[in-house]
Amino acid sequence: xxxxxxxxxxxxxxxxxxxxxxxxxxxxxxxxxxxxxxxxxxxxxxxxxxxxxxxxxxxxxxxxxxxxxxxxxxxxxxxxxxxxxxxxxxxxxxxxxxxxxxxxxxxxxxxxxxxxxxxxxxxxxxxxxxxxxxxxxxxxxxxxxxxxxxxxxxxxxxxxxxxxxxxxxxxxxxxxxxxxxxxxxxxxxxxxxxxxxxxxxxxxxxxxxxxxxxxxxxxxxxxxxxxxxxxxxxxxxxxxxxxxxxxxxxxxxxxxxxxxxxxxxxxxxxxxxxxxxxxxxxxxxxxxxxxxxxxxxxxxxxxxxxxxxxxxxxxxxxxxxxxxxxxxxxxxxxxxxxxxxxxxxxxxxxxxxxxxxxxxxxxxxxxxxxxxxxxxxxxxxxxxxxxxxxxxxxxxxxxxxxxxxxxxxxxxxxxxxxx
Amino acid sequence: xxxxxxxxxxxxxxxxxxxxxxxxxxxxxxxxxxxxxxxxxxxxxxxxxxxxxxxxxxxxxxxxxxxxxxxxxxxxxxxxxxxxxxxxxxxxxxxxxxxxxxxxxxxxxxxxxxxxxxxxxxxxxxxxxxxxxxxxxxxxxxxxxxxxxxxxxxxxxxxxxxxxxxxxxxxxxxxxxxxxxxxxxxxxxxxxxxxxxxxxxxxxxxxxxxxxxxxxxxxxxxxxxxxxxxxx
Numbered sequence: 002x003x004x005x006x007x008x009x010x011x012x013x014x015x016x017x018x019x020x021x022x023x024x025x026x027x028x029x030x031x032x033x034x035x036x037x038x039x040x041x042x043x044x045x046x047x048x049x050x051x052x053x054x055x056x057x058x059x060x061x062x063x064x065x066x067x068x069x070x071x072x073x074x075x076x077x078x079x080x081x082x083x084x085x086x087x088x089x090x091x092x093x094x095x096x097x098x099x100x101x102x103x104x105x106x107x108x109x110x111x112x113x114x115x116x117x118x119x120x121x122x123x124x125x126x127x128x129x130x131x132x133x134x135x136x137x138x139x140x141x142x143x144x145x146x147x148x149x150x151x152x153x154x155x156x157x158x159x160x161x162x163x164x165x166x167x168x169x170x171x172x173x174x175x176x177x178x179x180x181x182x183x184x185x186x187x188x189x190x191x192x193x194x195x196x197x198x199x200x201x202x203x204x205x206x207x208x209x210x211x212x213x214x215x216x217x218x219x220x221x222x223x224x225x226x227x228x229x230x231x232x233x234x235x236x237x238x239x240x241x242x243x244x245x246x247x248x249x250x251x252x253x254x255x256x257x258x259x260x261x262x263x264x265x266x267x268x269x270x271x272x273x274x275x276x277x278x279x280x281x282x283x284x285x286x287x288x289x290x291x292x293x294x295x296x297x298x299x300x301x302x303x304x305x306x307x308x309x310x311x312x313x314x315x316x317x318x319x320x321x322x323x324x325x326x327x328x329x330x331x332x333x334x335x336x337x338x339x340x341x342x343x344x345x346x347x348x349x350x351x352x353x354x355x356x357x358x359x360x361x362x363x364x365x366x367x368x369x370x371x372x373x374x375x376x377x378x379x380x381x382x383x384x385x386x387x388x389x390x391x392x393x394x395x396x397x398x399x400x401x402x403x404x405x406x407x408x409x410x411x412x413x414x415x416x417x418x419x420x
Numbered sequence: 421x422x423x424x425x426x427x428x429x430x431x432x433x434x435x436x437x438x439x440x441x442x443x444x445x446x447x448x449x450x451x452x453x454x455x456x457x458x459x460x461x462x463x464x465x466x467x468x469x470x471x472x473x474x475x476x477x478x479x480x481x482x483x484x485x486x487x488x489x490x491x492x493x494x495x496x497x498x499x500x501x502x503x504x505x506x507x508x509x510x511x512x513x514x515x516x517x518x519x520x521x522x523x524x525x526x527x528x529x530x531x532x533x534x535x536x537x538x539x540x541x542x543x544x545x546x547x548x549x550x551x552x553x554x555x556x557x558x559x560x561x562x563x564x565x566x567x568x569x570x571x572x573x574x575x576x577x578x579x580x581x582x583x584x585x586x587x588x589x590x591x592x593x594x595x596x597x598x599x600x601x602x603x604x605x606x607x608x609x610x611x612x613x614x615x616x617x618x619x620x621x622x623x624x625x626x627x628x629x630x631x632x633x634x635x636x637x638x639x640x641x642x643x644x645x646x647x648x649x650x651x652x
């Protein structure tokens with residue numbers, strides 16, 4: 002049996018990987034078409050960028066985020082949900098493919114039914130199901146699943162709190178001042194400076210980039226601080242010419258934030274790429290070393306080509322289906338003006354990026370909804386329909402068991418076919 | 421309500437409504453001010469005993485009232501309990517209700533005026549016209565207060581804008597008070613002439629004065645609900 006399997010592996014493993022990659026590409030496409038469009042729509046709805054620009058920004062920055070920060074989360078999905086040491090390599094191979102397939106099916110079905118599910122939750126649920134049947138309950142890393150599940154609840158709350166704070170800052174330091182436009186010219190770039198700090202430090206702390214160039218954490222922080230100050234001053238310099246037309250010129254304030262929102266929408270796209278690429282390529286990354294060495298190894302780094310494949314898949318999804326989604330969602334959320342969109346973008350993107358650095362796979366679109374509610378709680382929006390929370394919670398409850406169940410069925414079918 | 425499905429998952433779009441309640445409130449208010457403007461112009465002509473085209477006017481006011489009712493119904497039907505608003509939903513609905521009552525009264529008034537053309541005695545003509553003008557000003561002031569809500573929401577309810585709205589609300593009270601005083605004079609004037617006038621005329625003149633004044637009362641109620649809506 003064992004011999005026969007090795008034989009099969011020699012001939013077919015690359016075909017299997019190609020199939021897995023194709024499913025992964027489809028998952029990436031789905032993320033690009035739905036989740037990215039959904040989060041970038043804040044900028045489109047606030048008319049900070051056109052939907053064509055949004056597609057380009059989303060494509061490029063999702064790709065960069067995927068390649069540069071992506072490995073953190075991909076590691077979690079690849080090797081930390083299921084204890085790969087206790088399961089035979091051939092079973093693992095089938096299992097990872099089954100979970101990819103199961104997640105893809107559930108994602109497609111719920112997208113068709115317009116349920117606000119998350120690709121992240123689907124893939125984790127599917128992996129859980131495969132772990133249970135392949136190695137029993139003990140082979141699933143329940144501690145990790147617990148912390149990941151906790152992060153699903155916490156990330157929208159965190160996004161909500163951050164967006165609330167940023168919007169309150171905008172109200173207190175800009176709108177309630179005597180000359181709102183003058184304050185906006187300083188406060189806006191200052192928040193962009195903070196954004197620059199977060200992005201730079203996420204790029205320089207504990208990443209492949211910092212290892213290649215041997216940048217210590219301390220130096221990384223210093224570089225990040227300098228970058229943020231430079232970015233802040235560039236912003237102040239660029240906005241210096243904008244003058245208020247009248248005393249209560251809220252329109253000009255919104256215009257300033259329209260410019261600043263270009264930066265935050267890049268921030269959203271970058272963070273999203275960092276977190277979401279793992280949903281697509283995590284399982285594939287797990288089976289690549291199987292093909293190369295015949296052994297499962299959690300220590301082998303994720304090949305950049307795979308991350309790039311995921312990034313391209315997301316970008317492709319944006320370009321094809323995402324365009325339409327972005328237009329539709331953008332036209333529905335026009336009450337989200339630039340200052341609001343800015344707060345939402347900042348709150349959501351920061352949450353997603355921090356989670357990515359911690360290796361936590363979270364749902365970006367749920368975090369964006371959390372951030373919108375944060376602005377609403379800060380009395381920044383005329384009306385928010387909170388019933389969306391109920392729908393999201395229902396999707397939380399259903400996604401895990403359904404994805405797990407589907408994965409178990411596919412796993413048994415595949416095992417019957419293979420032998 | 422069945423909506424056409426677009427086949428994508430975007431919880432963000434489920435969070436928003438196509439029309440926001442405040443913009444609809446302002447839309448409703450535009451109808452109110454349209455109706456009151458037509459009635460205002462017409463009633464002054466009426467006071468001057470020019471009854472030509474008054475039937476058309478009454479029909480027009482009635483039509484506007486109907487349109488406003490549709491907007492009102494729309495707002496009410498789309499305020500589920502799951503909707504988060506920056507102000508108290510109950511107070512918002514009361515403001516809307518009072519705003520709608522202005523038009524209801526305008527409609528009743530124009531119909532009543534159309535049913536019987538009551539001649540205003542020469543001595544009282546000036547007072548009647550002044551009273552109507554004050555009522556119109558009350559509604560106009562209320563309109564300003566309602567419109568300022570937009571700035572309030574835009575700034576996230578900062579103190580400065582709240583003070584400004586309060587000032588507008590104060591203006592409403594001011595005009596309403598003046599209108600009340602004027603009505604007192606009008607009523608006194610009518611009783612003074614009671615010997616000269618037929619009982620039916622007295623009855624009708626008093627009713628006209630009362631009903632015109634009621635428009636201002638409802639405008640004041642809108643302002644009051646607005647005031648409690650924006651309270652901290």
